[in-house]
Amino acid sequence: MKTFVTPKFKVNRDEDRCIQCQVCVNQCSFGANYYDAEENKVKSREELCTGCHRCEAFCPTNAIRVTYNPLDYRGNYNWRPDIIEDITKQSETGGVLLTGMGDDKSQRIYWDHIVLNASQVTNPSIDPLREPMELTTYLGQKPERLELEPGTHNLKTKMTPQVKLDVPVMFSAMSYGAVSLNVQESLARAAKEMGTLWNTGEGGLHPSLYKYGDNTIVQVASGRFGVHADYLDAAKIIEIKIGQGAKPGIGGHLPGEKVSADVSLTRMIPEGTDAISPAPQHDIYSIEDLAQLIYALKEATNYTKPVSVKIAAVHNAAAIASGIVRGGADIVVIDGLRGATGAAPKVIRDNVGIPIELALASVDSRLRQEGIRHRASLVASGGIRSSGDVAKAIALGADAVYIGTAALISLGCHVCQQCHTGKCAWGICTTDLRLTKRINPEIGARRAANLLRSWSIELKDILGGLGVNALESLRGNRLHLRGIGLSDTELEILGIRMAGN
């Protein structure tokens, strides 16, 4: 069938600069560049270009510019180009439109409507270059109060397992299969270097990564891939994945082509078979079932590590989170509307779930109203882009955040949203060995660690400006936030005031 979808991008090649070296041909995993031997000329098939800019970055003579293909439909607020193209694609395939990364639509990004405070005159700001500035965070259940042996300073209260983070930013779940082993190793090494955690996702833990166990969160998800005693024992935290922000209520599907020998070993499924993660966990149809799984995992690991539960931010997130805490979870992860994925139906990604800012604020408020906020740490995830977002999330009430897309960008991702194709030209979201070697774990780890390093320096600057020297003094401290351009209802849910007020 002739496609009516016109090319999105234009590959502009400066003929004076191009030396026909074919680097662009080799770099493009989508086949958008090719070499015409007859004419001794590098050319492009623009309909295959995804706008990932790999060729542009690697062109030795700086000859390539990838730009939007100027395609001006007749102006229409309702029938916008992306909508027309989606319909066209569906008419040609008859299938569900798949996509990667997070929701890219124009729903309000609340981070951009929230601003932070700073000290002037009445209290001094603190210079983090010259004064201690603490980002240390412990995840895990906290007691309501401490008890000492009477008349002594001996601690009577027994603390449940606490996991220390040097920087309150963790790498979110990205499974082996969705991303390559080199990506996981990059993140694991960066996490170790920076004193934080990375997350296996639901694809199991490759034997070569067990040595990073102390910085590893292992996931137990609906497919139960790769879950066994050693896997649980290796981890610092065990995370039960109920849902993710990119596809609340939807399961996962790793196609058989991606299940290589190594993936098969890690996932504990036969090579070449599809890995289906059911939409629900079929042993959890209710909250009491979740409590059973939480305690089954705690029993299995002898109460030595916190158990986390991750949900997508949906309308009743506050009530659900309360149930999860009462069910015994030590950590609750809320993944917002903009949370990303390796593959999801586009209609789900862009239309289901609520923004993380609102979900986080309402969950934190609810847990406090019920007096159970101390019983679990709260982790926000989905669309965190900068240390500014991190600071705002913590002020809204998060103990820490997860970053996924930002971490991948640090490795080279250009957010072209083709993760679901398995052809990632940057070698990230793929298991194609020709592509995965584009990520060198040593360099990848350095880049990801640098990102966390720069964010922690920036966080310290923000804290110092606020006049505090410990992160816990910002945590849940919404008085340090103000809203801009928000309605009264939005301000009320966020628990913040309008700027100027």
Place this chain on the structure above:
Amino acid sequence: MLFEGKSMKNLMSINNTYNDDKVIDACSIFGAMDRSGRRFSGEGVFKAVANMHDRGNGLGGGFAAYGLYPEHADNYALHLMYLSIKSKLETEEFLREHFNVVWQEEVPSRKTAAITNPPLVWRYFVDVPQGLPENQSADDYVVARVMEINTSDNDSFVFSSGKNMAVFKGVGYPEEIAEYFKLEQYKAYIWTAHGRFPTNTVAWWGGAHPFSILDWTVVHNGEISSYGINRRYLEQFGYKCTMYTDTEVIAYAVDLLLRKHNLPLEIVARVLAAPFWDEIERMPEKERNLMRAIRQTYGSLLLNGPFAVVIAHSGEMIGLTDRIRLRPLTVGEKDDMLYLSSEESAIRLISPDLDNAWSPMGGEPVIGKLKPDAQIHLEDEKEEIVSR
């Protein structure tokens, strides 16, 4: 019931007129304690705090005194401020309903040029009724009634509610408040004092320091930048931070940790001004585990931002600064006398020959306790001034 069905008084609108995040003030603070329990006149204290006149701006001054009512030592001494006779009548009815009022009188005062438009201030020596529920102590009962009065819709406000102690405060410089309330006639073994420089509040007598709950009093110089989370944390335990001032959270935090959670004072100081994590990591194992647990559990009560406080209750006086010591605090000792002050000169003015004078490190508490053999002297006291 007196207060039923009426809207609550919004203390924020009185104390924090412009609806700011919190009341911000800078100040002078002073404390004097005789650790032998000897009661002394506060005149030296008035002189000392007057010496720091420029640290305040005349919009608030106040004193706490301990041991001044030996004849009613076992009664809760409720000190109330009224803005109208009607409020007084209503609240007195409430008090009669909920307490056995042993004695009541107007707090003596004199007309002075400096103090204009003072409210009515009365004191009531009361017992709590018999037969409280098992899970409610007499202290809990008093706290709940104080919260009720302070949030009721009438113009009554509780200055202090402890036994054998009192808070005297108002709008004016501290030396003017002392003169107004005739404080020279009282003797106490602890005096704390405060001169205030608020930046965002109009003059209101209830907004002056010391802040108090039961026999706990706080005088505070500083701005608690962690106020937002300190308040949210305390609200989980039923405290109503009605005044929207950071000083209030200090009083409630101390009440929660010491009285309700039963933690020793040294540990409470470590919650409010916690050691740094890298310091904790260098501690011996037992202490390290304790300090880790403290910060993990009570991180939301860490007081962050510049502050120096003098906290007092029966038998103890504590001086504490924030952990990087952004506000001043000096300690002086002379025999059994312990002095805490924003400025050393104020101490030296009334006790020039100190045995010891030093500035404590940031976050290092200075704790004055009555000596084991101390007794609060009642009879045969000679008139003495604070600097012997």
